[in-house]
Each structure stands twice: as structure tokens, then as C-alpha cells.
Amino acid sequence: MNHLFTILNGGVFLWLVGGVFFKRRHPLHMLWMTFGFALDFALLLFIELDRKATGQLFAPMGPWLVVHIIIATILVPWYPMLIYSGGKVSAGKPKTFHKRIAAVFFVLRFLLWVTAVLAMQAKASG
DSSP states (O other), X not given: OHHHHHHHHHHHHHHHHHHHTTTXXXXXXXXXXXXXXXXXXXXXXXXXXXXXXXXXXXXXXXXXXXXXXXXXXXXXXXXXXXXXXXXXXXXXXXXXXHHHHHHHHHHHHHHHHHHHHHHHHHHXXX
């Protein structure tokens, strides 16, 4: 099951990256990215329900899992910020803020996937 989560996590990341290519087609970009965010939250919710992840926060865990959880927590407010700022861009406002937070978001989202893979490998070998 861990491999499935990693594959889904990577798939959602690739979906979001794909949405960047629609940035000049605002309605499609917004729809694509909003669906990607919904997929990401659905995956997070599924992991919580399947593994009771928040109930294990105080259990012993490896360093990669700790970093993964920190990145996931930091990412939570990025989604509404991106949706809000993207709506502003669609309304004709400057793109600078949206581009900056999107760049940080993608770096963090990529690191989230990498730490998920590393945490899974550490768990399998330990």
C-alpha cells in the first residue's frame, strides 16, 4: 500500500505540473489546478483515514517522515493562497505574487514527494 501512496502522490504532483502549461488559458488552468488541489486533499484525507496519521504524530518516527510531515503542514495554507491569488490574476491583477507563491509551492510539493519516497524506503529497510 505504501507504494500505491507514493505513486499517487507523484501522480498528483505531475498533474499539478501539467496545469502550469495551461497558465495562458486561464479557465482551463484554474479548473485543472483546482482539481489537482482537490486530488491532493483527497489523498491526504485518505491517508489520514487509512493510517490514522494524526494519531501517530507522537509515536517514534524516522527523520524523513518528520520532515515529510513538516512540509505537508507548511503546504496546507498554500492551496487557498494560490486559489485566491489565481482568481485575482484572472480578474486582471498583476501576476507577480501568484507566480512567487506558485514557485515556492512547487518546490515544497516536490520535496513532499521526495520525502515520502525517502520515508517509505527508510521504513522498508529499518
